[in-house]
Amino acid sequence: MIRNNEELVEPNALDRVTWALRRAELAVQALKEQRLRPLGLAASHYTLLMSVHSDPGLTGAELARRLNVTPQAVASLVARLESRGQLERREHPRHRHVQELHLTDAGREVLRAADKVIAGIELQITGGLGPQESAQLRGLLDRVAETVRED
Amino acid sequence: MIRNNEELVEPNALDRVTWALRRAELAVQALKEQRLRPLGLAASHYTLLMSVHSDPGLTGAELARRLNVTPQAVASLVARLESRGQLERREHPRHRHVQELHLTDAGREVLRAADKVIAGIELQITGGLGPQESAQLRGLLDRVAETVRED
DNA sequence: TCACGACCATCAAGTGTTTGACAGTGCTCC
DNA sequence: GGAGCACTGTCAAACACTTGATGGTCGTGA
Secondary structure, three states: OOOOHHHHOOOOHHHOHHHHHHHHHHHHHHHHHHHHHHHOOOHHHHHHHHHHHHOOOEEHHHHHHHHOOOHHHHHHHHHHHHHOOOEEEEEOOOOOOOEEEEEOHHHHHHHHHHHHHHHHHHHHHHHHHOHHHHHHHHHHHHHHHHHHHOO | OOOOHHHHOOOOHHHOHHHHHHHHHHHHHHHHHHHHHHHOOOHHHHHHHHHHHHOOOEEHHHHHHHHOOOHHHHHHHHHHHHHOOOEEEEEOOOOOOOEEEEEOHHHHHHHHHHHHHHHHHHHHHHHHHOHHHHHHHHHHHHHHHHHHHOO
């Protein structure tokens, strides 16, 4: 009896680490999106605001590199957040053509609320895993990212 | 001296498990996309072909549910793969309006090549981690997905 | 028998993102 | 000082996906 699944491709193709990784990330991202919606924020908005908060004065291009998206995508998000008064574009002190990104007070406010939501999800996960295994998971994930990045 | 980063949001907002998860998934996905490109396949194409291979005769709607996308997205992918002769739409034996999805020989061939690529990435990761930690990581990721899904 | 409901597939419109191309600005080396 | 270069920001077109809505097909129960 020939089992086709085990002939054509690797036998354990369905329970690979990369699949588990994808499923987990997809589920977490979906939950983030769902809980952030009442705040009028998409997960990408939160990520952008958090990045700017972490490194004020960031440029759009640099931000694009960190978030693994194109500068246009960043520009689109920035335009939306700016129109809401949550983000501010200032002229770079040296390069006149470059513009720094800064949070406004409203931006800080919505980020604070959003981060409480995200922290809640984080707590839900780490609570289910326990502190030791959480740290372990974080370490393993970092090593995976490091391993894959070298190429 | 007041450190703004530690006032506004959680202090360790940057090294959360969810961030590490996102970074790792992003890196892996980017690598998949990069190495699949020479085959003319996107990662989503590979995922779809693999799903159909795993469960032949799948319908578009069922596939959409499994991949967490809308039926339209599936239809778009299916149309492309069908135009390349890698996928086949057959009439459902009972429901005449429903169509089953099956791989063609060309589809099996390209899937075999693609899976070798993916298996290589998997090996690269598990090789860097070792068998024990790989299994550990997979278990932890599954638990995360499970924890998050319940809501 | 036949109306009702569930499900599948598809069309149309809107949104978000990428790809490709282009102009503006500051730095560096000749 | 000026040419070349690297980098930033933006525009236009193409692409992928979602939301909303429509028509087709089967099974169920009055």
